[in-house]
Amino acid sequence: MVLLLLLLMFSSSSSSFQSVTAECPDKCTCEEEKVYCIDQELDRIPTHIPPATKKLELSHNEIRDVKSLAHLTELQSLNLNRNYIRDIESLARLTELHVLNLNNNNISEVKNGAFANLSKLQILDLSYNEIRDIESLAHLTDLEDLNLSNNNISKVKNGAFANLLELQILFLDSNKIREIEPKSFNHLTELEILNLSNNNISEVKNGAFTNLSKLWAL
Ligand SMILES: *[C@@H]1O[C@H](CO)[C@@H](O)[C@H](O)[C@H]1NC(C)=O
Ligand SMILES: *[C@@H]1O[C@H](CO)[C@@H](O)[C@H](O)[C@H]1NC(C)=O
Ligand SMILES: *[C@@H]1O[C@H](CO)[C@@H](O)[C@H](O)[C@H]1NC(C)=O
Ligand SMILES: *[C@@H]1O[C@H](CO)[C@@H](O)[C@H](O)[C@H]1NC(C)=O
Ligand SMILES: *[C@@H]1O[C@H](CO)[C@@H](O)[C@H](O)[C@H]1NC(C)=O
Ligand SMILES: *[C@@H]1O[C@H](CO)[C@@H](O)[C@H](O)[C@H]1NC(C)=O
Ligand SMILES: *[C@@H]1O[C@H](CO)[C@@H](O)[C@H](O)[C@H]1NC(C)=O
Secondary structure, three states: OHHHHHHHHHHHHHHHHHHHOOOOOOOOEEEOOEEEOOOOOOOOOOOOOOOOOOEEEOOOOOOOOOHHHOOOOOOOEEEOOOOOOOOOHHHHHOOOOOEEEOOOOOOOOOOOOOOOOOOOOOEEEOOOOOOOOOHHHOOOOOOOEEEOOOOOOOEEOOOOOOOOOOOOEEEOOOOOOOEEOOOOOOOOOOOOEEEOOOOOOOEEOOOOOOOOOOOOEO
């Protein structure tokens, strides 16, 4: 009986010990709900990232596949800059994200729906990728800061930014933009900075810049 009691006490204390000092993944440092695994030559997402993680830093690694991030649905801030990511479909479930940094990767395509549920996203950095088309960003209704510089965008289509009513900063510099359709920036009434430098714009249709009353840098 005493032995049984001792066993019970031991097992319950050891399990509560584990839940307090939740394991930190190999090559990472952890601090409350933040996990940092920067510049560690990681070629995959570390296993055992605590499911309650709110901030995850994985920049400067060699990660290609981000599928195993899909269960980290509490994430608010995710930094994956300087990796080799091509496919970002699995990020669609991270509905709590406020900040997403994907600069310097190998993304050429943002499929329709990839960002459909990221309605809380405020900062999105997709610069230094190979993106050709920007239609699928239209769902990001809370977005304030969008960096698409240094991509391969050739045309800004009507409606591309139609629902981005909170957008304040839009970087489109260093692309291959030739044409801007007339209503492209129509609803961006909060826009303060629009950078279109280092493109090949020969045609700006009438009315492309109407309604941009807050714009101060172009
Ligand atoms: C977006 O959320 C809806 C409702 O929660 C869900 O049915 C849908 O599968 C989600 N889409 C993606 C791409 O995850
Ligand atoms: C990925 O992008 C880098 C530049 O950011 C480039 O040097 C590399 O060749 C690309 N890799 C592939 C497989 O496209
Ligand atoms: C950019 O797009 C053009 C076609 O519009 C394509 O030929 C070229 O390979 C693309 N470059 C990159 C780096 O993706
Ligand atoms: C992208 O633009 C934002 C401002 O909108 C800036 O803070 C960030 O540094 C830029 N990213 C890169 C890689 O230059
Ligand atoms: C716009 O982008 C160019 C690089 O293409 C940069 O030199 C310039 O400082 C940017 N302007 C603003 C207002 O951010
Ligand atoms: C300016 O914005 C308003 C409201 O978003 C819209 O009804 C109007 O058509 C826009 N003006 C132009 C010239 O597109
Ligand atoms: C810029 O566009 C013109 C035609 O509008 C074309 O002749 C030229 O080759 C383009 N330059 C670059 C760097 O794409």
